[in-house]
Amino acid sequence: MGKTLIFGHKNPDTDSITSSIVMANLETKLGNNVEACRLGVINKETEYVLNYFGVQAPTLVESIEDGRNVILVDHGNPLESVDNLDKLNILKVVDHHPVKITVAYPLYYRAEPVGCTQTILYKMYKEYNVEVDKKIAGLMLSAIISDTLLLKSPTTTEEDKKAVEELSKISGLDPQVYGLEMLKAGTDLSSFTIDEILHLDAKKIDFKEVKSMVAQVNTASIPDVMKMQKELETGMKEIIEKENLDLFMLLITDIINSNSQVIAMGKDAGLVEKAYKVKLENNTALLEGVVSRKKQVVPIMTENA
Numbered sequence: 001m002g003k004t005l006i007f008g009h010k011n012p013d014t015d016s017i018t019s020s021i022v023m024a025n026l027e028t029k030l031g032n033n034v035e036a037c038r039l040g041v042i043n044k045e046t047e048y049v050l051n052y053f054g055v056q057a058p059t060l061v062e063s064i065e066d067g068r069n070v071i072l073v074d075h076g077n078p079l080e081s082v083d084n085l086d087k088l089n090i091l092k093v094v095d096h097h098p099v100k101i102t103v104a105y106p107l108y109y110r111a112e113p114v115g116c117t118q119t120i121l122y123k124m125y126k127e128y129n130v131e132v133d134k135k136i137a138g139l140m141l142s143a144i145i146s147d148t149l150l151l152k153s154p155t156t157t158e159e160d161k162k163a164v165e166e167l168s169k170i171s172g173l174d175p176q177v178y179g180l181e182m183l184k185a186g187t188d189l190s191s192f193t194i195d196e197i198l199h200l201d202a203k204k205i206d207f208k209e210v211k212s213m214v215a216q217v218n219t220a221s222i223p224d225v226m227k228m229q230k231e232l233e234t235g236m237k238e239i240i241e242k243e244n245l246d247l248f249m250l251l252i253t254d255i256i257n258s259n260s261q262v263i264a265m266g267k268d269a270g271l272v273e274k275a276y277k278v279k280l281e282n283n284t285a286l287l288e289g290v291v292s293r294k295k296q297v298v299p300i301m302t303e304n305a
């Protein structure tokens with residue numbers, strides 16, 4: 001039995017990547033034989049973080065042999081994990097999303113309704129009395145800033161705020177200054193194709209019967225991204241056809257002002273109008289104050305579907 005593999009979700013974000021590294025650090029300190037992995041390419045924001053702290057990216061895995069011991073971080077949903085998850089031996093899950101998994105054996109499952117997996121991991125370090133060094137603190141801080149958009153997303157809890165305060169002391173980083181630089185690094189779309197942009201942070205979600213894809217891109221300037229509206233729409237149409245979707249929502253999220261411009265395509269695009277009481281003009285509308293897919297899209301869209 002090889003090392004236990006630790007990984008976050010497909011289309012990994014900063015939380016998934018850094019949580020696998022941090023969880024591997026914690027497990028190693030607890031005497032367990034583990035390796036941090038990832039299920040996809042590193043995004044620009046995460047690249048900035050790893051470079052900043054001089055940390056290597058986790059090993060990319062394409063597939064994992066049946067029966068292997070694994071630890072999941074930042075996800076528990078089989079749809080967002082490796083394809084043969086049901087054939088793997090899940091030892092632990094540490095996550096902050098709805099619980100979507102059932103297995104026939106006992107496992108350590110730690111889910112808390114906080115803004116970021118790293119907020120939970122930070123608490124676990126304390127519980128196990130393991131020291132959080134400067135680098136680990138920086139990685140944790142980065143992920144919390146990323147997931148909560150600098151503590152402005154409605155997913156933010158008091159625990160996230162407290163963690164950021166303590167982690168900024170340990171890491172010596174000013175979360176406002178460092179955080180904005182990090183978030184901005186993640187908004188550089190110049191090297192991506194349209195299809196890549198649409199898949200950077202895309203989740204397949206069914207709003208009741210409405211088969212949907214909700215993609216999100218962060219930006220410091222909505223008009224800059226909207227210059228590509230035509231091309232984005234063409235790409236969205238292709239994905240709708242290929243994946244047989246009823247709806248594709250692209251959220252272009254302004255990280256400075258905490259709003260999202262939505263582009264909605266597909267036969268059920270009207271659901272966006274109904275849910276947010278907006279009128280789509282030319283397939284698009286501004287959703288004021290909307291930044292969180294988990295809290296401000298999934299529940300509202302499901303309720304109105």
Ligand code: MN
Pocket residue numbers: 009013015016074
């Ligand atoms: Mn994530």
Ligand code: MN
Pocket residue numbers: 015016074096115116117147
């Ligand atoms: Mn997360």
